[in-house]
């Protein structure tokens with residue numbers, strides 16, 4: 001459904017992405033792992049049309065070239081971004097934030113059913129519909145942000161660090177919701193500092209280092225890869241020789 005090739009981006013003279021390629025098939029959860037500053041957010045922003053790739057970049061979505069489209073047209077094609085830091089409207093209520101998500105033309109039919117699905121996914125939003133979002137916890141605000149993105153009727157959801165700053169309990173709730181979102185037919189591209197949780201729900205993984213592809217594979221292979229375990233899962237290097245008893 002999404003095919004990216006030769007994707008580069010510069011902030012001034014700094015090259016944040018260099019010749020990146022990535023594919024997502026329909027119904028997949030794909031995770032991107034990489035250190036701070038590797039270019040993961042820039043990759044998501046390039047797909048969403050928030051930063052412009054250098055010429056020659058190819059971003060094809062459902063067969064059409066979207067590399068030069070403005071963000072609102074990309075949303076109309078069915079790609080929705082939940083940005084890092086959520087970008088919810090704090091002074092507005094939960095209901096108003098969710099309504100704003102349904103603004104794209106593709107979302108107007110079926111708005112009520114979609115709202116019902118969002119509330120089924122995040123039941124704790126139901127009793128908070130009239131609450132100002134700024135008064136909610138970080139995890140609840142993340143649910144509003146994901147809910148708002150779902151209200152635009154996406155077929156591909158991009159998420160930038162959805163569990164950042166959340167309690168373990170609310171993180172689990174967010175990851176459970178992502179798995180359910182995929183079950184409902186929406187594909188997911190996920191950037192996450194919680195590598196363990198993202199490897200648990202992802203089908204495939206891309207590694208990005210210094211703006212470049214540094215590896216790709218199935219999530220299960222990645223989980224068993226000692227380099228990945230060391231770099232992302234906090235596992236120590238296994239001893240290469242059996243330890244000798246001290247004399």
Ligand code: ATP
Nearest residue numbers: 011014015016034035036037038039040041042043
């Ligand atoms: P993190 O995990 O820390 O969010 P990231 O992998 O998402 O990092 P990006 O935010 O995409 O990385 O940033 C990639 C590089 O581009 C970094 O070196 C960053 O400092 C730089 N960068 C990002 N946004 C801008 C900007 N608006 N202007 C200049 N440089 C930027």
